[in-house]
Amino acid sequence: xxxxxxxxxxxxxxxxxxxxxxxxxxxxxxxxxxxxxxxxxxxxxxxxxxxxxxxxxxxxxxxxxxxxxxxxxxxxxxxxxxxxxxxxxxxxxxxxxxxxxxxxxxxxxxxxxxxxxxxxxxxxxxxxxxxxxxxxxxxxxxxxxxxxxxxxxxxxxxxxxxxxxxxxxxxxxxxxxxxxxxxxxxxxxxxxxxxxxxxxxxxxxxxxxxxxxxxxxxxxxxxxxxxxxxxxxxxxxxxxxxxxxxxxxxxxxxxxxxxxxxxxxxxxxxxxxxxxxxxxxxxxxxxxxxxxxxxxxxxxxxxxxxxxxxxxxxxxxxxxxxxxxxxxxxxxxxxxxxxxxxxxxxxxxxxxxxxxxxxxx
Amino acid sequence: xxxxxxxxxxxxxxxxxxxxxxxxxxxxxxxxxxxxxxxxxxxxxxxxxxxxxxxxxxxxxxxxxxxxxxxxxxxxxxxxxxxxxxxxxxxxxxxxxxxxxxxxxxxxxxxxxxxxxxxxxxxxxxxxxxxxxxxxxxxxxxxxxxxxxxxxxxxxxxxxxxxxxxxxxxxxxxxxxxxxxxxxxxxxxxxxxxxxxxxxxxxxxxxxxxxxxxxxxxxxxxxxxxxxxxxxxxxxxxxxxxxxxxxxxxxxxxxxxxxxxxxxxxxxxxxxxxxxxxxxxxxxxxxxxxxxxxxxxxxxxxxxxxxxxxxxxxxxxxxxxxxxxxxxxxxxxxxxxxxxxxxxxxxxxxxxxxxxxxxxx
Numbered sequence: 001x002x003x004x005x006x007x008x009x010x011x012x013x014x015x016x017x018x019x020x021x022x023x024x025x026x027x028x029x030x031x032x033x034x035x036x037x038x039x040x041x042x043x044x045x046x047x048x049x050x051x052x053x054x055x056x057x058x059x060x061x062x063x064x065x066x067x068x069x070x071x072x073x074x075x076x077x078x079x080x081x082x083x084x085x086x087x088x089x090x091x092x093x094x095x096x097x098x099x100x101x102x103x104x105x106x107x108x109x110x111x112x113x114x115x116x117x118x119x120x121x122x123x124x125x126x127x128x129x130x131x132x133x134x135x136x137x138x139x140x141x142x143x144x145x146x147x148x149x150x151x152x153x154x155x156x157x158x159x160x161x162x163x164x165x166x167x168x169x170x171x172x173x174x175x176x177x178x179x180x181x182x183x184x185x186x187x188x189x190x191x192x193x194x195x196x197x198x199x200x201x202x203x204x205x206x207x208x209x210x211x212x213x214x215x216x217x218x219x220x221x222x223x224x225x226x227x228x229x230x231x232x233x234x235x236x237x238x239x240x241x242x243x244x245x246x247x248x249x250x251x252x253x254x255x256x257x258x259x260x261x262x263x264x265x266x267x268x269x270x271x272x273x274x275x276x277x278x279x280x281x282x283x284x285x286x287x288x289x290x291x292x293x294x295x296x297x298x299x300x301x302x303x304x305x306x307x308x309x310x311x312x313x314x315x316x317x318x319x320x321x322x323x324x325x326x327x328x329x330x331x332x333x334x335x336x337x338x339x340x341x342x343x344x345x346x347x348x349x350x351x352x353x354x355x356x357x358x359x360x361x
Numbered sequence: 362x363x364x365x366x367x368x369x370x371x372x373x374x375x376x377x378x379x380x381x382x383x384x385x386x387x388x389x390x391x392x393x394x395x396x397x398x399x400x401x402x403x404x405x406x407x408x409x410x411x412x413x414x415x416x417x418x419x420x421x422x423x424x425x426x427x428x429x430x431x432x433x434x435x436x437x438x439x440x441x442x443x444x445x446x447x448x449x450x451x452x453x454x455x456x457x458x459x460x461x462x463x464x465x466x467x468x469x470x471x472x473x474x475x476x477x478x479x480x481x482x483x484x485x486x487x488x489x490x491x492x493x494x495x496x497x498x499x500x501x502x503x504x505x506x507x508x509x510x511x512x513x514x515x516x517x518x519x520x521x522x523x524x525x526x527x528x529x530x531x532x533x534x535x536x537x538x539x540x541x542x543x544x545x546x547x548x549x550x551x552x553x554x555x556x557x558x559x560x561x562x563x564x565x566x567x568x569x570x571x572x573x574x575x576x577x578x579x580x581x582x583x584x585x586x587x588x589x590x591x592x593x594x595x596x597x598x599x600x601x602x603x604x605x606x607x608x609x610x611x612x613x614x615x616x617x618x619x620x621x622x623x624x625x626x627x628x629x630x631x632x633x634x635x636x637x638x639x640x641x642x643x644x645x646x647x648x649x650x651x652x653x654x655x656x657x658x659x660x661x662x663x664x665x666x667x668x669x670x671x672x673x674x675x676x677x678x679x680x681x682x683x684x685x686x687x688x689x690x691x692x693x694x695x696x697x698x699x700x701x702x703x704x705x706x707x708x709x710x711x712x713x714x715x716x717x718x719x720x721x722x
Contacts, residue, residue: 241556
């Protein structure tokens with residue numbers, strides 16, 4: 001089978017840090033081996049730092065970002081609960097779908113795609129929601145929403161934030177912003193292959209866990225007995241995905257060595273370069289000005305352009321992957337990621353030059 | 362951090378095949394990249410061969426073995442359904458726990474630990490169950506149960522089989538045996554790191570999927586649109602764990618190159634050597650004769666032996682991991698795995714010699 005070498009500038013996965021791939025070569029350990037548990041504790045500590053939290057229950061869930069979403073939801077929602085969810089793209093929609101499957105009532109608050117969710121409408125949607133859910137960085141539109149104002153006004157509700165595309169690429173301060181539950185993914189700004197979903201859960205949320213989660217695999221009471229809580233019994237729940245946790249440790253080490261602030265600054269610089277470059281080629285940016293993510297840029301595809309053919313040529317001729325639109329924007333926008341190890345100026349230069357050549361044909 | 366090199370002879374993970382680790386070094390691909398989809402199709406084909414099936418829906422689930430268990434259950438059970446589950450160890454218990462969380466009625470049929478589940482009691486437990494569940498190879502006891510007779514007598518029920526510890530180490534013939542749903546794990550006889558759960562689902566089971574699974578992440582209608590079904594729309598569901606699928610492909614290639622029959626024979630030979638060696642040291646085998654797994658041997662810990670200290674010394678001095686007992690057998694049995702790349706006679710020799718030295722102290 002061919003082993004093509006891609007520049008991954010879609011909405012994720014990105015190109016992983018070399019340290020994340022090297023870590024796969026560590027000798028395998030058992031999931032109860034003291035050396036593995038020490039490494040896992042170190043992973044959890046580093047995740048706390050990125051999430052901006054002291055939450056004891058901060059762990060990598062053994063699935064991709066959507067498993068983290070489901071974990072955060074099924075442990076706090078059930079019949080009789082009310083979830084207010086801001087929807088400004090596919091991942092807010094997904095949150096509604098997952099929440100509705102718990103039997104909770106979902107109050108969906110729609111916002112125009114490409115714009116942020118706003119505190120006012122979200123906070124006034126229901127008098128006493130169990131949970132308010134929102135997406136920090138909408139991967140389907142490239143829009144950033146402000147979390148802090150919603151956290152400040154959440155009242156008795158729990159605040160759930162999707163930071164799949166933001167963690168490691170934008171500042172995130174779970175504790176300062178009043179975030180009770182947040183989940184991310186490894187394959188975006190953390191620069192690690194897909195496969196794990198780092199989550200953090202406040203003590204306040206833990207106090208409100210449902211009596212028995214509808215999911216055994218994602219049951220945070222059982223997971224917390226194995227990992228993530230100081231003094232955990234280390235009781236076997238499921239076999240941890242050892243190699244992926246090695247890789248996450250490798251990626252988090254690369255981030256720590258560069259410095260989190262420097263990594264975020266690199267994402268900002270590259271994102272500006274992507275947006276300037278695409279505007280220079282005549283593209284119109286899709287997300288609302290002032291709320292554009294540096295790590296994920298959406299542009300409208302000009303009418304008359306065969307967008308699938310261009311993406312295919314970009315991949316086939318230049319080895320560059322970019323993403324198409326999702327949902328109602330399929331065929332209408334492109335999504336250009338610049339995350340993790342991909343977020344290097346040389347990759348931006350290559351993309352803009354290649355796309356310029358293809359558009360000029 | 363130290364990077365100790367273990368001989369992994371617990372109940373899993375085993376030492377992975379070198380090919381499974383090498384595969385982690387493949388350049389990262391996107392989850393919609395044609396090259397990745399071709400590799401994923403190849404993985405599914407190889408899994409069909411191991412499962413002994415032509416089931417279209419044969420895919421690696423993006424979680425560990427327990428995620429596969431939950432996937433198989435939440436797509437076919439809900440309130441009003443009845444699940445008859447044979448319990449002869451921890452994993453039958455877990456199946457009951459997962460099934461009960463769907464709202465289905467669970468009819469639990471207990472068997473003495475270390476013995477197999479039997480067709481007669483399982484088939485007579487309820488007049489019209491929705492599902493009959495059983496564990497082919499009980500990882501907590503080392504006992505093998507026969508599947509074919511239960512499949513032949515299942516009537517209108519669906520047959521669900523846990524083959525986490527059997528797939529690749531024992532013959533498995535899903536289609537011939539009347540298995541409708543089966544799940545495995547990568548870290549046992551497949552010789553791949555933990556992190557994925559290969560499953561197979563018959564068309565008969567697909568016709569009986571619940572209208573909407575309580576889990577979004579494990580919803581097989583949505584997963585089937587992305588992968589595993591000929592002509593699948595390749596619709597994005599979640600980001601596939603690319604690197605783990607590379608690794609699974611590597612491990613399955615190693616198995617195919619050696620030949621599945623030869624791999625199973627190697628597990629049998631090594632298992633006999635483990636059992637002979639342990640009996641030679643004076644240990645009593647726990648599982649019932651005639652139903653002992655070659656890949657996982659349980660022995661009773663003699664009274665007066667500090668079992669945790671011996672296991673700790675085995676790990677610290679000799680770098681060998683073996684497993685303790687689970688549930689009511691914690692502290693009373695050891696579980697000695699010999700699976701995947703670990704299933705080499707040299708490892709058996711090392712284990713028996715090391716354990717002999719420790720027991721003689």
